[in-house]
Amino acid sequence: MKLSEIYKIANDIAPKSLSDTYCATFGAYDNSGILVDVGEEITGALFTLDLTDASIQRARKVGANLIITHHPMIYGKIGKVCDEGAGTLGEKLVQCIRNGISVISMHLNLDTAPNGIDESLMQGICLAAETEGAGTSLTENVVCMSVFEGGAYGRAYDVPKTTLGALKANMEKVFSTQRVMVYGDEGKEIARVASFCGAGADEGAVAFAKRSGADVMVSSDFKHHILTMALESGVSVIVLTHYASEQYGFRKYYEKIRQQVEIPCVYHTDDILF
Numbered sequence: 018m019k020l021s022e023i024y025k026i027a028n029d030i031a032p033k034s035l036s037d038t039y040c041a042t043f044g045a046y047d048n049s050g051i052l053v054d055v056g057e058e059i060t061g062a063l064f065t066l067d068l069t070d071a072s073i074q075r076a077r078k079v080g081a082n083l084i085i086t087h088h089p090m091i092y093g094k095i096g097k098v099c100d101e102g103a104g105t106l107g108e109k110l111v112q113c114i115r116n117g118i119s120v121i122s123m124h125l126n127l128d129t130a131p132n133g134i135d136e137s138l139m140q141g142i143c144l145a146a147e148t149e150g151a152g153t154s155l156t157e158n159v160v161c162m163s164v165f166e167g168g169a170y171g172r173a174y175d176v177p178k179t180t181l182g183a184l185k186a187n188m189e190k191v192f193s194t195q196r197v198m199v200y201g202d203e204g205k206e207i208a209r210v211a212s213f214c215g216a217g218a219d220e221g222a223v224a225f226a227k228r229s230g231a232d233v234m235v236s237s238d239f240k241h242h243i244l245t246m247a248l249e250s251g252v253s254v255i256v257l258t259h260y261a262s263e264q265y266g267f268r269k270y271y272e273k274i275r276q277q278v279e280i281p282c283v284y285h286t287d288d289i290l291f
Contacts, residue, residue, distance in 0.1 A: 018059045018280055020083065020119050024051055026277050027085065027123060030270065031133055035168040036126035042165045045125065048089040053113055053120035059083045062278070064271040065285040066264050068120065070103050072285045073112050079283050082117050085274070087134070087267045089122040127270060128214055128263075129168035135214040137266025139172045142210055142235060145187035146176035162213075162225040171222060173211040173229030181205045181233060181253050188235075194261040194291045200244065201253030207232045211252075214262050223247045237262045260290035 036047045061081035065072040068090040076084050084090075090109070100111040113120055128134045139159075162171030179187075182203030189197050211226035211234040218236035223243060226234040227250045234252050237259040247254050268284060275282040 018278060020051065020054055020059055020121075023059055023062065023083065023274075023278055023280075024121055027121060027274055030273055031123050031127040031130040032167070033123075033126050035129050036124060038165050039125050039129055039163075039168065039170070043163055047125040048092050049122055049124045049126050051119070052090045052122050053110070053118070055082075055114060055117050055119050057082060057117050057119070059119065059280060061281045061283075062274075063283050063285050064267070064274075065287070066260060066267055067287065067290075068109055068113075068122075069287050070109070070112075071287060073109060073116075073118065075283070075285045076118055077116055079281070081281070081283065083119050083121065084113070085121045085123065085271075087122070087124060087127060087263060087270075089124050090120045091122075123270070126168075127267070129163075129165075129170045131168070132269070133168075134263050134266035134270075135170050135172065135212075135217075137269055138212050138214045138235070138262055139174055139210075141191045141265045142184075142188065142212055143174070143176050145191045146179045146184055146207070146210075148187045148190070158209075160229050162211075162222065171211070171213045171217060171225060173209065173226060173231050175209050176207065178206060178208045181207055181255075184210075184233070185255055188255065188257070192257060192261045192265055194258060196258045196261070196291065198256040199254070200248055200256075201233065205232065205253060207253075210235060212236065214266070215259055218243050218247075220246065223250060223252065226250075226252050235262075258291060260287070264291075 063081040161169035211231035213236040216238040
């Protein structure tokens, strides 16, 4: 397949225009799309949340000459492209180009797309609440924080009633991670959650969670003052790793693309980041 053909499939699910619109509307920055094109026919694809040294080596091992990431391979200015050692951007660029590997990154567009990573986080949390609570998973009374044409980010919603401690324990199972921190009384009843995939926990997120009636907010990468603000507002906090909060939805993205392309696809997990 041609790179452009695969990109069209990926882009139809999570259009780059969503990233462009989000950035223009909310003053954000992103760098999604085709970031490396070595000009070769694509014979296999590897999906990974981040372009890590391990993911590049895995791609080489399985014969994949395309890597599709969530987090942009190239995010800021590149001053030079040099192989300066493992873990550096220059080394990764050199390795990809030297081995004929193209790279696509789908970031804010995939975060905000319908059934994208942020919405998938909500779905996973509802499933975790349902595992403990009575009834079926609820997605009623959903309110979105940042809404724009075609997409949204940050959600508050009802879940089957459970406790903070039980929700945390079941989230470990649903999101396949043991690195989940909880702040608040674990016996507290939880009926409404506000969640934000990735590093979405800021002052605006706390205010949104509070005015939306959330009992708990779920996100990653909390700064200390944001954590304090939430707790003093009466909103408990569950902290997932950034990786766990996003790979749940990214794997769904992989499944959708895998079913539409005519090349072998593999999913790579950096377990150390869970």
